Amino acid sequence: MPSTSEPRSHAEAAVEVRGLAKRFGEVEAVAGIDFEVGEGEFFGFLGPNGAGKTTTINMLTGLARPDQGVIRIAGIDCSRNPKAAQHLMGVVPDESNLWPELDGFENLCFCGALYGMARRSREKRARELLETVGLADAARRRFGGYSKGMKRRLTIAAGIIHLPRILFLDEPTTGIDVASARHIRRVIADLNAGGTTIFLTTHYIEEAERLCGRIAFIVEGRLVRVDSLANLVRDVQDRRVVQLALGRDPAEMLGPLRQTFPGIEFEPVTGDALRAHTAHTLPLAPLIRFFEERGVDVTEANVIRPSLEEVFVCITGVALDRMRKEKEQSKRDGGVT
Amino acid sequence: MKTWIAVWNILKKDMRTYYLKPPNLSWGIIFPLAWTSMFFIKSGSGFGDIRAILPGVVALSILFGTTSMLAVTVTFEKKGRSFERLLLAPLPLEALMLAKTAGAIVMGVANAFVPMLMAAFFVDLSSVIWWQIAAAVALIAVSSTFLGLFIAVSVREVFEAQTFSNFFRFPMVFLCGLFFPIANLPVFLRPLSYALPLTYGADVLHGSVNGTAQRPVSLNLVLLAGFCVVLFLISLRNVRKKWIT
Numbered sequence: 001m002p003s004t005s006e007p008r009s010h011a012e013a014a015v016e017v018r019g020l021a022k023r024f025g026e027v028e029a030v031a032g033i034d035f036e037v038g039e040g041e042f043f044g045f046l047g048p049n050g051a052g053k054t055t056t057i058n059m060l061t062g063l064a065r066p067d068q069g070v071i072r073i074a075g076i077d078c079s080r081n082p083k084a085a086q087h088l089m090g091v092v093p094d095e096s097n098l099w100p101e102l103d104g105f106e107n108l109c110f111c112g113a114l115y116g117m118a119r120r121s122r123e124k125r126a127r128e129l130l131e132t133v134g135l136a137d138a139a140r141r142r143f144g145g146y147s148k149g150m151k152r153r154l155t156i157a158a159g160i161i162h163l164p165r166i167l168f169l170d171e172p173t174t175g176i177d178v179a180s181a182r183h184i185r186r187v188i189a190d191l192n193a194g195g196t197t198i199f200l201t202t203h204y205i206e207e208a209e210r211l212c213g214r215i216a217f218i219v220e221g222r223l224v225r226v227d228s229l230a231n232l233v234r235d236v237q238d239r240r241v242v243q244l245a246l247g248r249d250p251a252e253m254l255g256p257l258r259q260t261f262p263g264i265e266f267e268p269v270t271g272d273a274l275r276a277h278t279a280h281t282l283p284l285a286p287l288i289r290f291f292e293e294r295g296v297d298v299t300e301a302n303v304i305r306p307s308l309e310e311v312f313v314c315i316t317g318v319a320l321d322r323m324r325k326e327k328e329q330s331k332r333d334g335g336v337t
Numbered sequence: 338m339k340t341w342i343a344v345w346n347i348l349k350k351d352m353r354t355y356y357l358k359p360p361n362l363s364w365g366i367i368f369p370l371a372w373t374s375m376f377f378i379k380s381g382s383g384f385g386d387i388r389a390i391l392p393g394v395v396a397l398s399i400l401f402g403t404t405s406m407l408a409v410t411v412t413f414e415k416k417g418r419s420f421e422r423l424l425l426a427p428l429p430l431e432a433l434m435l436a437k438t439a440g441a442i443v444m445g446v447a448n449a450f451v452p453m454l455m456a457a458f459f460v461d462l463s464s465v466i467w468w469q470i471a472a473a474v475a476l477i478a479v480s481s482t483f484l485g486l487f488i489a490v491s492v493r494e495v496f497e498a499q500t501f502s503n504f505f506r507f508p509m510v511f512l513c514g515l516f517f518p519i520a521n522l523p524v525f526l527r528p529l530s531y532a533l534p535l536t537y538g539a540d541v542l543h544g545s546v547n548g549t550a551q552r553p554v555s556l557n558l559v560l561l562a563g564f565c566v567v568l569f570l571i572s573l574r575n576v577r578k579k580w581i582t
């Protein structure tokens with residue numbers, strides 16, 4: 001009989017986090033975050049290096065003990081007993097950490113056994129998964145001899161061998177070629193379509209944009225925004241972004257540019273080019289004239305579709321700036337008193 | 338049931354990939370062989386002394402066969418991070434630790450049989466009390482494996498585990514009454530002897546082979562079992578504290 005004492009919202013959330021915090025000595029890795037991931041959702045967890053993404057995953061999956069806060073996985077309180085919900089979770093860590101001396105097939109079977117799968121079902125599933133991740137031909141080769149991309153693919157297969165309800169992926173496609181990455185994304189998308197809840201961290205913004213339904217941004221251990229992809233992109237849709245290809249490095253012209261066009265943000269990009277962002281209309285003619293007057297040829301001007309990348313840079317940049325200022329402020333205050 | 342599938346497969350994998358590897362196996366034979374020959378040559382009195390040194394050689398074979406094993410099965414996997422997968426598995430930590438140590442215990446017991454078999458070729462062992470030897474061998478294997486676990490939990494690098502275990506092992510050779518009685522030790526070292534589990538295991542072995550035990554067998558075995566339980570509980574606590582950071 002289904003329990004009725006459990007509030008509905010708890011039963012529905014695959015992951016629920018309240019006031020989660022963790023510090024390593026001086027470093028406040030995760031500084032009290034709250035969020036929820038719905039059952040069946042594809043949730044993105046983005047942030048710059050060292051923001052606290054891996055630390056959060058480690059706490060959710062039972063590899064790290066939170067200093068504070070509540071974690072509920074599929075309604076099960078894991079704050080006290082981090083092992084309570086591990087049977088529901090699959091984890092693909094940021095490093096491919098299978099057993100180098102076992103071959104591909106043995107690694108998958110062993111991982112299945114760790115989750116209590118019977119011999120026949122784990123062997124069957126291992127064979128299927130080796131096909132799925134394109135490693136059937138390498139099934140009998142040692143994991144230690146795999147290439148980086150092959151290791152990554154096997155690690156993903158190992159994370160899903162036991163058909164977890166919730167899958168945590170820590171940068172699954174980092175450091176592998178385009179075709180493999182695309183293949184992996186398809187595998188993950190299929191899993192989600194089949195009902196698996198996905199928690200993904202990645203540094204590839206397009207990846208998040210293509211896959212995630214909702215995204216949380218974490219900066220220096222704090223969540224600065226959690227929103228649906230549609231809402232996030234709507235924010236930047238009105239923004240105009242133009243990329244100008246110049247004959248030379250625009251670095252020294254940034255100062256005068258910002259003075260002349262105060263409503264526009266300028267950002268140099270590789271290949272002697274410059275990006276101009278604004279929320280208003282972009283005065284293209286005056287811009288080009290500005291460069292002509294200085295003897296710089298504008299060889300190309302491209303309008304760029306604003307994407308999640310702009311959202312990311314904007315959100316994390318603004319948040320970082322604000323946090324730095326707050327820190328300086330508190331230091332100054334501390335110095336006075 | 339699910340836990341048993343996991344435990345059994347961890348043990349099987351460790352056996353296959355670490356314990357039953359040729360270097361490890363030959364080590365298990367060469368080591369007791371070397372100890373035995375060394376003491377033969379030193380005493381120079383031939384086969385008559387075999388019975389006198391057999392308990393010591395058996396105990397050393399177990400001690401050296403087990404303590405360094407955990408440096409491989411635990412420290413090595415910690416370093417390669419595959420150990421994290423074991424911690425992520427829905428398996429009680431107690432079961433995980435037993436799975437990771439069971440292989441070393443089995444190897445320790447197997448190592449004890451090498452000097453026994455060798456001795457059986459040269460001297461008459463019909464008067465030894467076998468059940469006592471079996472109990473002592475099993476408990477020495479368990480306690481020294483857990484000592485290895487204790488060390489493996491405390492260090493990061495494989496070489497540290499090895500250095501640290503030698504720090505324990507070599508003094509134990511002299512302090513536990515393996516080759517000469519504890520009564521011959523300087524008085525200030527004796528308390529140390531009684532704090533080491535191997536002392537009690539060695540006493541049972543001496544009693545069962547030569548009839549020269551200092552304490553009743555049951556007392557020795559109970560104390561040895563106590564050491565096993567305490568070492569396991571300490572290691573478990575350390576594992577909770579240090580591995581789930």
Ligand SMILES: Nc1ncnc2c1ncn2[C@@H]1O[C@H](COP(=O)(O)OP(=O)(O)OP(=O)(O)O)[C@@H](O)[C@H]1O
Nearest residue numbers: 024027028029047048049050051052053054055056
């Ligand atoms: N075991 C640890 N000991 C000390 N500090 C740690 C430890 N783990 C993480 N940190 C610190 O906590 C902060 C967050 O690290 P974390 O690995 O969670 O970041 P991340 O968002 O995953 O970064 P990346 O994108 O580079 O993977 C960092 O400042 C890091 O140095």
Ligand SMILES: [Mg+2]
Nearest residue numbers: 053054055094
């Ligand atoms: Mg990380």
